[in-house]
Amino acid sequence: MLEKIKGWFITLIIYMIIEISTLLIFFVWLPDLLIFVFFGFLLLNGIWVGLLLFNYQRDLKQRVLSISQILGKEGQEALQVGKLGLMTYDDDYQITWTSELFDEHQTLFVSQKLTKVLPELRVLFSGEEDKIIVNFDNKIYRVFRKENAQVIYWQDITEIDNLSKEYQENKPVVGMIHLDNYNDTIQNEDEQLIALINSNIRQLVVQWAKEKNIMIRRLRSDRFIILLNEKKYLQLEEDHFAIIDSIRTAAQAIKVDVTLSMAFARGSNDFYILGEMVNNLLELAQSRGGDQVVMRRYQREVKFFGGTSEAVEKSSKVKARVIAQAIKDLVEKSTEVFIVGHLDIDFDCMGAMLALSKMAQVYSDKVYVVTENVSIDYQLDEALYKYFDTIANKHNFISEVDARELVSANSMVICVDHHHLGLCNSPELVNSIKRLVVIDHHRRGESFFVNPTLVYVEPSASSSSELVVELLEYQQKPVTLEPFESTLMLTGIMVDTNHFRVRSGTRTFEAAGLLKSKGANSSEAQRFLKEGFEDFEMKNQIYSCSSILNDNIIIAAADEKLVFKRSIISQAADELLDIKNIEAAFVIAKTDNNYTIISARSKGKINVQVILEKMDGGGHFSAAGLQRENMKVEVLKKELLEVLKEGKDESNTTK
Numbered sequence: 001m002l003e004k005i006k007g008w009f010i011t012l013i014i015y016m017i018i019e020i021s022t023l024l025i026f027f028v029w030l031p032d033l034l035i036f037v038f039f040g041f042l043l044l045n046g047i048w049v050g051l052l053l054f055n056y057q058r059d060l061k062q063r064v065l066s067i068s069q070i071l072g073k074e075g076q077e078a079l080q081v082g083k084l085g086l087m088t089y090d091d092d093y094q095i096t097w098t099s100e101l102f103d104e105h106q107t108l109f110v111s112q113k114l115t116k117v118l119p120e121l122r123v124l125f126s127g128e129e130d131k132i133i134v135n136f137d138n139k140i141y142r143v144f145r146k147e148n149a150q151v152i153y154w155q156d157i158t159e160i161d162n163l164s165k166e167y168q169e170n171k172p173v174v175g176m177i178h179l180d181n182y183n184d185t186i187q188n189e190d191e192q193l194i195a196l197i198n199s200n201i202r203q204l205v206v207q208w209a210k211e212k213n214i215m216i217r218r219l220r221s222d223r224f225i226i227l228l229n230e231k232k233y234l235q236l237e238e239d240h241f242a243i244i245d246s247i248r249t250a251a252q253a254i255k256v257d258v259t260l261s262m263a264f265a266r267g268s269n270d271f272y273i274l275g276e277m278v279n280n281l282l283e284l285a286q287s288r289g290g291d292q293v294v295m296r297r298y299q300r301e302v303k304f305f306g307g308t309s310e311a312v313e314k315s316s317k318v319k320a321r322v323i324a325q326a327i328k329d330l331v332e333k334s335t336e337v338f339i340v341g342h343l344d345i346d347f348d349c350m351g352a353m354l355a356l357s358k359m360a361q362v363y364s365d366k367v368y369v370v371t372e373n374v375s376i377d378y379q380l381d382e383a384l385y386k387y388f389d390t391i392a393n394k395h396n397f398i399s400e401v402d403a404r405e406l407v408s409a410n411s412m413v414i415c416v417d418h419h420h421l422g423l424c425n426s427p428e429l430v431n432s433i434k435r436l437v438v439i440d441h442h443r444r445g446e447s448f449f450v451n452p453t454l455v456y457v458e459p460s461a462s463s464s465s466e467l468v469v470e471l472l473e474y475q476q477k478p479v480t481l482e483p484f485e486s487t488l489m490l491t492g493i494m495v496d497t498n499h500f501r502v503r504s505g506t507r508t509f510e511a512a513g514l515l516k517s518k519g520a521n522s523s524e525a526q527r528f529l530k531e532g533f534e535d536f537e538m539k540n541q542i543y544s545c546s547s548i549l550n551d552n553i554i555i556a557a558a559d560e561k562l563v564f565k566r567s568i569i570s571q572a573a574d575e576l577l578d579i580k581n582i583e584a585a586f587v588i589a590k591t592d593n594n595y596t597i598i599s600a601r602s603k604g605k606i607n608v609q610v611i612l613e614k615m616d617g618g619g620h621f622s623a624a625g626l627q628r629e630n631m632k633v634e635v636l637k638k639e640l641l642e643v644l645k646e647g648k649d650e651s652n653t654t655k
Contacts (some may be wrong), residue, residue: 036120171211174266175233179257200253212228241293264281289460413429414437441457442619462496481518538568549641553585558633608623610647
């Protein structure tokens with residue numbers, strides 16, 4: 001094709017030279033004939049150009065006919081119906097021919113270099129991709145090449161792509177909205193305030209859904225179900241679910257503790273699946289303290305957004321009474337009851353375990369506390385050693401190995417102060433028992449025990465000891481605690497609240513008061529927590545490595561060569577909060593079992609749980625942690641700084 005065009009061009013040049021020469025001769029010798037010759041020149045030139053164009057079109061038609069002859073009429077029609085196009089090229093990657101799909105662009109394509117006209121095609125020739133998607137002339141093409149032939153295949157998928165986008169945008173999304181603490185708030189308020197809450201808060205949710213063109217229906221006074229499509233959901237996500245902030249602001253304006261929790265299930269066309277997912281997601285949002293969004297695409301990981309406020313303490317104890325009755329019924333139906341705690345058992349965990357052991361002993365003769373051969377906090381270990389003879393006669397302590405030999409079909413296990421199998425000190429025992437009860441005060445993460453029989457997770461509680469004290473109140477038979485056991489529980493509450501300075505509500509002080517009435521000794525609790533000079537020195541080594549970030553966060557990354565007790569690391573994090581203007585503290589250090597851990601603490605404005613969850617950690621709003629095996633302190637610090645920077649950027653974007 002290129003050679004023919006060159007031939008036509010040379011012929012045209014020669015012809016024009018002859019015409020111009022003839023014109024000059026006539027101009028010199030026969031000037032009177034100038035006008036005649038000029039028009040004659042134009043006429044002949046036009047005829048010649050017309051012949052050239054005719055020849056080009058005829059050649060093009062012959063080429064198309066030759067393809068038609070090769071493929072047959074049916075083959076050519078198949079290309080047209082399937083919106084397929086062919087493009088050939090030579091050894092220099094110059095386009096030599098295009099099929100009818102590119103008739104409008106013949107002059108643009110033919111004789112041009114493929115990678116110059118369409119740079120996107122380079123990956124096809126380099127072998128990086130087998131096929132690519134190309135946007136050209138307001139259309140979308142799927143392009144691929146045959147390896148052993150100099151042919152590029154084009155398929156017009158514009159219509160298919162538009163249909164695919166429309167299908168994706170209209171996929172169903174099921175959501176649930178819950179007004180946290182709404183029922184507790186209106187329970188004891190006058191009608192005027194209730195009307196104000198409904199008009200300023202509940203009606204705000206309905207108005208928001210209407211503005212976003214989302215279907216909303218009220219399920220009960222504090223809960224709504226919403227239906228929307230994927231396109232609407234992505235708009236809400238892009239808007240950072242602004243309704244949460246709107247509800248919080250409206251509630252603060254009328255001085256009530258009402259926040260908003262949202263759950264979204266997507267990624268499936270099966271409404272039954274979406275319905276099951278959204279119920280579980282909303283329960284997860286509630287167990288994490290509310291004021292957040294929990295979303296999940298079918299068969300993908302759960303994602304969280306928000307959670308910027310501490311869980312509101314519940315004023316009603318109805319749930320505690322119901323849970324207490326349910327545990328009593330389960331214990332009576334079980335032949336053996338095993339009580340297990342988390343790794344590295346602390347005062348709160350041990351105190352709650354012993355209290356549950358006493359409670360279960362009222363209804364069963366076979367109650368076992370699984371603590372032998374498991375790690376225990378060194379201060380707790382000293383306390384237990386001092387009173388070992390006293391408590392050994394009151395409880396059946398057992399190892400996980402021995403416990404597994406006693407398991408029967410009707411056994412029951414109570415997991416205390418944790419809700420994740422990875423944190424359990426007896427995971428094999430838990431996996432071997434179907435009847436499972438979970439009691440915890442930490443915010444739930446995505447990981448959770450599989451199919452628990454009963455769950456009592458209250459992130460608004462200060463500690464597990466606080467929860468268990470309330471359960472003791474609602475037992476049909478009296479449960480007697482020894483003074484030492486009460487003191488252990490009080491010590492656990494003191495540790496988890498940093499001596500009642502954080503996460504302490506009215507129910508926390510009520511639990512502490514009840515423990516005092518049962519013989520808890522606060523002076524003894526203080527002695528349990530006293531540290532030796534060696535511990536004091538180790539803390540100072542942590543403090544010396546501290547640095548301030550953003551004026552309100554302190555990070556202490558300890559020397560790589562030093563090894564610390566876990567309790568020392570957590571205590572150091574607690575004490576760093578005493579520094580003026582500091583809202584959150586992170587201590588990074590190595591432990592004696594080759595782990596590098598982060599202990600995080602907050603005064604309540606910064607959610608350290610959300611921060612560490614991004615690093616596969618977890619915990620509570622104002623107390624969280626994580627551990628990594630065989631990792632350097634500086635590496636973990638760098639990762640933490642990146643997460644904190646991302647969180648700050650997201651916060652600025654939201655504002």
